[in-house]
Every structure is written in structure tokens, then in C-alpha cells.
Amino acid sequence: MKKYFIVFTLSLLMSERLIGAEAGMPQLDPKYWASQAFWLILIFLTIYLLIAKIFIPKIKGNIDTREDKMRKDLEEAKTFREEAEKKLKLYEELIKKAKLESKKIISNSRQKLNEDIQSKKESVQKQIEQEILKAEKEIKKFKLDSIHKVGSISENIVSDLLIDIFGEDGNKSSIKATVSEVVKQRVTKI
Amino acid sequence: MAANPMHQFKVHTIGPEIEISGVNLSFTNASLFMTISGVLIIALLLLGTREKKLIPSKAQLLSEMLYNFIAKMISDTAGKKAKPFFPFIFSLFVFILFCNMVGMLPYSFTVTSHIIVTLTFAIFIFIGVTILGFIMHGFKYLKIFVPSGVPLVLLPIISIIEIISYLSRPISLSVRLFANMMAGHTMLKVFGGFVISLGLIGGWLPLTFSVALTGLEILVAFLQAYVFAILTCIYLNDALNLHH
Structure with a gap:
């Protein structure tokens, strides 16, 4: 259909008599050609001048400022991200350091504590030993004392017995010797 | 009125007849609709550039989309050298698009359905591109008629064909747009006439057709504006970057 029209109009254009206007195509009536061309150009x-001088620079400005803003924002975001990453690294390092330090502190304090405990144990042990020694000494002393006491008491008892039985006091030195011998035998047995 | 589908293309004066040295330059309905299209374009662009928003309004988005669309079209077809002609291509595309679209409104007049309008554009572009070619390349521009890599025997024939095709550029450019617009509008009118003449019972079929055609014509209106602009870009490319 359109091809037909193209051929049709072309053939009409080529004929100089412009029969088209008579055939019913107002487009081929040259009466208003000059007017149409004139107004079209005007x-x-x-429009061209308005678009070229006002609108295109404005639109271009708008688009450029938007692109600028976007680029700037993107760059800013990038720097922020880098900064954040740096901070994160720093933070991680800090944590690492802190962990190491705390470990050190823990091990140090543990060692100290152990040493402390050890030394305290030792001192307590020493004290205990000393106490034991002291006690042993005391016991020995008591033993000796008691032996002596037992001796004198036994002598007294023996002399009292001799008085009760025989009615007279025996030889003091012989009693003492006998008693001490017996006590020695008994006590050493114990 | 329904009888003649060509009636819609009739030009008549509005207001007084203006004649300057024997040439009729009266303000016609064609001029009126050119003005309406122009005013609409300016209104859209004014709305689109009124505010400088980071997140654009609808009008701003539309004008920026138009800008990017045409900028991409030019850089794709004619390269960086065509940058100074961007405003011209932009105006050309927008003007033809708006004239076509305004023509789609019922009872309106389609400016681009007149051969003289499209021919004025085409001849201006043809002359402009030719002058530009000679300015850019001097007489080497004539190489455009001598494609490289063609056997010597064929060269005269090829050159003649190239010259003919070059010279017929304004005609093909203008007739393509004009014929498309005229044919579409004539068909719309014819089918509209069928609706009336077939009446309430039989008129539904042509009405359906008419609706479908309207959609098609809107597509054609956009497509022809695009084709006109892109062909202009291609011609510009020939003049700016001599490939042959």
C-alpha cells in the first residue's frame, strides 16, 4: 500500500503539470507551498534556537550534575569503606594484642600463684616441722621429766611402803638405785 | 466530508492573506499546527528543565530520556564529530515526532503529510551535508562516488549508481515521511468512513480495524521521526567521516 503511494507520488512529482492537485491531492497544489515552507522555516x-541555546545546555547540565553527584557519592562511599576496613583491621589487631596480653597475664599470674602457693606450702611445712620438732622436744622433756618424777614418786612410795610394812625407813640410796633401775627397764620398754 | 479521504490534507488560510512581493505567505492551518507542535515541545522542555532535581520529575525524566536517546543515536551512527549537530538533530527529531503525534489527534492537521514540508527539511539537509562534506574534505569528498575495492571495469557503472543514489537522497528522505503519514491518515479516514456507511450492524469490523490502525499509526509516527533523524545522522556521517 505504502509502496504504491510512493510510486504514485513520485510519478506525480515528475510530471510538470502537477495533475495531482486536480486529482484530489491537496499536497500537490502549489498555492500554499511558499507559505508552508516559510512558516516551517520560521x-x-x-524551536532550534530555543533548544540549542536554552534547553540542551540545561538538560546537559542537569544530567552532568547528577552524574557528578553520583560519582562523588560513590567515591565517598569507597573512601568510607576503605576507612572502615582500616578501622576493622586496627580493631582486629588490637583484639589480637589484647588477647595475647591477657594470655600472658593469665600465665604470669598463674605462675606467680603457683610459686606463691609453693612457697607458702614450704613455709607452712617448715613451720609444721618446727612445731613437730618443738613438740617432740617437749615430749622428750616431758618424758624425761616424767621419768624423773616417776622415779621420785616411786622412791617416795617405796619408802612409804617400807615404813608401812617394816616400820622403818630403808636405805635411801639403795632404794633410789633399785627404783631407777626398774624405771629404766619399764620406761625403755614403753 | 466522509466521501473524500483527501479532504483532511486541505490547506486553508486562517486570518488575513499575507502576500509579500507576489508570494503568498498566509498563516494557514498547517502553520497553526506547526505552531501548536512547537508550543508543545517548548512546554515539555520548559517543564522538564524548570527544576534541577536529583531525582527527576516526569517531565524532566522525559526530556532527559529524549536527550540521551538522541545523543546515543548520533554517537552510534555519526560518531564524536557530529556533536555540533546534536541540537539540530534533536530539534529535527522532536519537531517531526510532535507534528506526527499531533496529527494523530482527531480533527487535527498533519503537517508532515505535506510533501513540501518534508522536502524543505530534506533539501536543507541535503545541501547542508553536501556543503559540510566539501568543507571537511575539499574535492576529496567526491570520493564518496568511488567506492574502494571495486574492479576498474565496474567503476563507471557503480559511480553512476552512487551519484544517482546520492542525488535522490532528498527525494527518498522526504517522500518516505510524507507518504507514510499521508497513507496512514488516508487509510484511517477510509476506514472511519466505512464505519459510518456500514452503520450500527456492519460498522464494527471497520471500527476494530480503525482502532488497530490508530495504534499502528502511532507507531509509524514515532518510527518515521526516528528514521528521518537517523538517516540524517547517516548522511552526516558520510560527510564527516569519509569511509569510501
Whole structure:
């Protein structure tokens, strides 16, 4: 259909008599050609000048500022991210250091504590030993004392017995010797 | 009125007849609809550039999309050298698009359905591109008619074909747009006429067709504006970057 029209109009254009106008195509009536071309040029020129001088720079400005803003924002975001990453690294390092330090502190204090415990144990042990020694000494002393006491008491008892039985006091030195011998035998047995 | 589908293309004066040295330059309905299209374009762009928002409003988004669309079209077809012609291509595309779209409104007039309008554009582009080619490359621009890698025997024929195709550029460019618009609008009118003449019972079929055609014509309106602009870019590319 359109091809037909193209051929049709072309053939009409080529014929100089412009029969088209008579055949019913107002487009081929040259009466208003000059007017149409004139007004077209006038109006198109106006539009062109307005677009070229005002609108295109404005639109371009708008687009450019938007792109600028976007680029700037993106760059800013990038720097922020880098900074954040740096901070994260720093933070991780700090944590690592802190962990190491705390470990050190823990092990140190543990060692100290152990040493402390050890030394305290030792001192307590020493004290205990000393106490034991002291006690042993005391016991020995008591033993000796008691032996002596037992001796004198036994002598007294023996002399009292001799008085009760025989009615007279025996030889003091012989009693003492006998008693001490017996006590020695008994006590050493114990 | 329904009888003649060509009636919609009739031009008539609005207001007084203006004649300057024997040439009729009256303000016509064609001029009126050119003005309406122009005013709509300016209104859209004014709305689109009124505020400088980071997140654009609808009008701003539309104008920025138009800008990016045409910028991409030019850089894809004509390269970086065509940058100074960006405003021209932008205006051309937007003007033709708006004229086509305004023409889709019922009872309106389609400016681009007149051969003189499209021919004015095409001849201007043709002359401009030719002058630009000679400015950029001097007489070497004539190489455009001598494609490289063609056997010597074929060269005269090829050159003649190239010259003919070059010279027929303004005609093909203008007739493509004009014929598309005229054919579409004529068909719409014809089918609209069928709806009336077939009445309430039989009119539904052409009405359906009419609706479908309207959609198609809107597509064509956009497509033809795009084709016109992109062909202009291609011609510009030929003049700016001599590939042949």
C-alpha cells in the first residue's frame, strides 16, 4: 500500500503539470507551498534556537550534575569503606594484642600463684616441722621429766611402803638405785 | 466530508492573506499546527528543565530520556564529530515526532503529510551535508562516488549508481515521511468512513480495524521521526567521516 503511494507520488512529482492537485491531492497544489515552507522555516528556526541555546545546555547540565553527584557519592562511599576496613583491621589487631596480653597475664599470674602457693606450702611445712620438732622436744622433756618424777614418786612410795610394812625407813640410796633401775627397764620398754 | 479521504490534507488560510512581493505567505492551518507542535515541545522542555532535581520529575525524566536517546543515536551512527549537530538533530527529531503525534489527534492537521514540508527539511539537509562534506574534505569528498575495492571495469557503472543514489537522497528522505503519514491518515479516514456507511450492524469490523490502525499509526509516527533523524545522522556521517 505504502509502496504504491510512493510510486504514485513520485510519478506525480515528475510530471510538470502537477495533475495531482486536480486529482484530489491537496499536497500537490502549489498555492500554499511558499507559505508552508516559510512558516516551517520560521517555526523550526525558533524551536532550534530555543533548544540549542536554552534547553540542551540545561538538560546537559542537569544530567552532568547528577552524574557528578553520583560519582562523588560513590567515591565517598569507597573512601568510607576503605576507612572502615582500616578501622576493622586496627580493631582486629588490637583484639589480637589484647588477647595475647591477657594470655600472658593469665600465665604470669598463674605462675606467680603457683610459686606463691609453693612457697607458702614450704613455709607452712617448715613451720609444721618446727612445731613437730618443738613438740617432740617437749615430749622428750616431758618424758624425761616424767621419768624423773616417776622415779621420785616411786622412791617416795617405796619408802612409804617400807615404813608401812617394816616400820622403818630403808636405805635411801639403795632404794633410789633399785627404783631407777626398774624405771629404766619399764620406761625403755614403753 | 466522509466521501473524500483527501479532504483532511486541505490547506486553508486562517486570518488575513499575507502576500509579500507576489508570494503568498498566509498563516494557514498547517502553520497553526506547526505552531501548536512547537508550543508543545517548548512546554515539555520548559517543564522538564524548570527544576534541577536529583531525582527527576516526569517531565524532566522525559526530556532527559529524549536527550540521551538522541545523543546515543548520533554517537552510534555519526560518531564524536557530529556533536555540533546534536541540537539540530534533536530539534529535527522532536519537531517531526510532535507534528506526527499531533496529527494523530482527531480533527487535527498533519503537517508532515505535506510533501513540501518534508522536502524543505530534506533539501536543507541535503545541501547542508553536501556543503559540510566539501568543507571537511575539499574535492576529496567526491570520493564518496568511488567506492574502494571495486574492479576498474565496474567503476563507471557503480559511480553512476552512487551519484544517482546520492542525488535522490532528498527525494527518498522526504517522500518516505510524507507518504507514510499521508497513507496512514488516508487509510484511517477510509476506514472511519466505512464505519459510518456500514452503520450500527456492519460498522464494527471497520471500527476494530480503525482502532488497530490508530495504534499502528502511532507507531509509524514515532518510527518515521526516528528514521528521518537517523538517516540524517547517516548522511552526516558520510560527510564527516569519509569511509569510501
